[in-house]
Amino acid sequence: MAGVRKVPISELGPGINNAMIIAVIIAKQTPRKIASKRNPGTERAVWSFTLRDTPYDFINASYWGSIENVNSIANGLHVGDVVEVMNAKVNMRQGGDSEERFQPSVTSPFQLILSENQSTIQLQRPVDEFDAETYNNLIQLLHIPTKAPSCFLTIADVLASGTSMGTEFIDLLVAVARVGPVKNIKTKDGRDIECREVIVLDQTNSSLTIQLWESDLIIQAGNWRPRHTVLFLADVRLAWNAFHRKMGVSIFSRTIVTENPDTTEANILREYAFSAPIAPSAVLDHIASTISDASSIRVVMSVQQVIKKALKNSSAEGDSPMQHENTEDSQFSCLIYCFVTELDLDGVTRVILNRCSKCQTTLTEGFQGLCPNADCPVGSGLDFSKPETIFDIRVTLSDHTGSLPGCRLIDKNAEKVLGCSVTTFQHLTPTEKTSLKWRLLLERCAARILVLKASPQRRTPLISLLFCEPADPAEVAARCPRC
Known part of the structure; x- marks a missing residue:
C-alpha cells in the first residue's frame, strides 16, 4: 500500500498516518456491546487487546465495528498471535478516563483506535517479506513480565492482609497446583457464563484460588500443567471468596498473564513446585x-x-x-x-x-x-x-x-x-x-x-x-x- 511504513510502538504519536504496526498480542478481552450514539436504538461492539513489540513497549488497542464483524475478528485472534495492524488512529491516553481503570497497565502514553471501515488487523506468519527471526523475537516477549519481575506479593501476604491491604490490584508470581473444570454459571441478569478456578502455590503457601472469567484464558488454562506451569500475574484483583472462606484473586480485563516467565525468580519457584x-x-x-x-x-x-x-x-x-x-x-x-x-x-x-x-x-x-x-x-x-x-x-x-x-x-x-x-x-x-x-x-x-x-x-x-x-x-x- 502506497505511503505505508512500519512504525514501532515506541515511535507512535498523534498525527502518524498509514502506520503499519507488527506486534504480538499479550492480552485480550471479551468484546462488549455498546449502544450506538449515531444510530439510536442500535448497537455496536468493541474489542480491546494489548500489543507488544519490545520488552519495554506495549500499548492498548480497541477495535470498533458491527457486532458480527468485531466478534469475528476477536474470535480469530488470540494471545500469542503476531499481528499486523494497519491504519489505526493514535490517541493520547486519558489518565482520568474511567476506561483506563479496566485496561492493562502499559508503557505507551498512547492508545490505538481501529475501526471496521478504516483499519485492518490480520495474523502474521514468518514468510519471505517478514523475517522469521523478528517473528521469533516477538514470540519470546510472551515470557517477559510486563512489570518488574522481582516486585510481587506472596500468597502469604494476600491471605494475611486480606481486605486491609489497601489496594484492589496486586502482582503475583505463582505455580499452578491444580486446574479445575469449566463451570457454567447463571448471572443475576439471567446470562449464562463460564468460569474456571485454578489453585496456585508459591514458597509461602500451597493454596490460593484464582477465578478465570475470560473465555480465551479459560481455554488456555486447560493446557497449564500442575507443578510445571509458572505464571506472573500483573494486576489481578483481590476478591473475598465466600465459598473457600479466604482471600482469593480474580483475573479480569486489566490483568496480563505471563506464562512461564523467563526470570530467576520464576525458575526458583518452578524448581520448588516440582516437589512442593x-x-x-x-x-x-x-x-x-x-x-x-x-x-x-x-x-x-x-x-x-x-x-x-x-x-x-x-x-x-x-x-x-x-x-x-x-x-x-x-x-x-x-x-x-x-x-x-x-x-x-x-x-x-x-x-x-x-x-x-x-x-x-x-x-x-x-x-x-x-x-x-x-x-x-x-x-x-x-x-x-x-x-x-x-x-x-x-x-x-x-x-x-x-x-x-x-x-x-x-x-x-x-x-x-x-x-x-x-x-x-x-x-x-x-x-x-x-x-x-x-x-x-x-x-x-x-x-x-x-x-x-x-x-x-x-x-x-x-x-x-x-x-x-x-x-x-x-x-x-x-x-x-x-x-
Whole structure:
C-alpha cells in the first residue's frame, strides 16, 4: 500500500498516518456491546487487546465495528498471535478516563483506535517479506513480565492482609497446583457464563484460588500443567471468596498473564513446585518435619478444646471479608495430657510405607517403578532418586473429654517417639514389637501435636503427633485442664 511504513510502538504519536504496526498480542478481552450514539436504538461492539513489540513497549488497542464483524475478528485472534495492524488512529491516553481503570497497565502514553471501515488487523506468519527471526523475537516477549519481575506479593501476604491491604490490584508470581473444570454459571441478569478456578502455590503457601472469567484464558488454562506451569500475574484483583472462606484473586480485563516467565525468580519457584507439598496431608507432614524442637510447645489443651478449635469457622455460611479479616491461622500446635489408646505396631495395620523422595507420592505395594506421578521429575524420567522408606503410624489419643483418632505419627518424629529407626524396626521380632508398643499404650503421656484445621472443603481436621512420652504425674495434676 502506497505511503505505508512500519512504525514501532515506541515511535507512535498523534498525527502518524498509514502506520503499519507488527506486534504480538499479550492480552485480550471479551468484546462488549455498546449502544450506538449515531444510530439510536442500535448497537455496536468493541474489542480491546494489548500489543507488544519490545520488552519495554506495549500499548492498548480497541477495535470498533458491527457486532458480527468485531466478534469475528476477536474470535480469530488470540494471545500469542503476531499481528499486523494497519491504519489505526493514535490517541493520547486519558489518565482520568474511567476506561483506563479496566485496561492493562502499559508503557505507551498512547492508545490505538481501529475501526471496521478504516483499519485492518490480520495474523502474521514468518514468510519471505517478514523475517522469521523478528517473528521469533516477538514470540519470546510472551515470557517477559510486563512489570518488574522481582516486585510481587506472596500468597502469604494476600491471605494475611486480606481486605486491609489497601489496594484492589496486586502482582503475583505463582505455580499452578491444580486446574479445575469449566463451570457454567447463571448471572443475576439471567446470562449464562463460564468460569474456571485454578489453585496456585508459591514458597509461602500451597493454596490460593484464582477465578478465570475470560473465555480465551479459560481455554488456555486447560493446557497449564500442575507443578510445571509458572505464571506472573500483573494486576489481578483481590476478591473475598465466600465459598473457600479466604482471600482469593480474580483475573479480569486489566490483568496480563505471563506464562512461564523467563526470570530467576520464576525458575526458583518452578524448581520448588516440582516437589512442593500440595495435598493437605502432605502439607501437614511438611510443616511437622520443619519443627525441630517440639518441647517448645507449652500451650496445654484438652482433647475437647482441640476439637473445638480445629473445627472453628469450618462452615462457609454467612461468611464475609469483614467477619473474617482476623481469622486465626489454618494450623496450631499444643500439648495435651492423654492416654495412648490405639497404637498397632504388632498387628495387621500398616506402619511403614515407601514413597517417592522427590514428590512424596506413596508407592503402592508391588509397584516396580520409581514414582507413578507423571508430574514428578522422577516419574517423568527427568531425574533419578530412590524411594524412601518411612514410618506411617496412626495413633489415637484420649483424655477425660474425648478422643482424637487417626493422629499421624510419621518419619523422623515416629523414630524419636519409638526410639528406633525404620531399618531397626523391620528387623524386630513380633515379641519385640509388642514390647515396644506397650511402652506407650494406655500410658498417661504428654503429647505434643500439630493440627491442620478443618475448612469448608475439608471438614475433618488433620493431626500430626510431633512427640509423645510418659508424663510426670505431678505435672499432669498441676497443668491438665478440667474440660
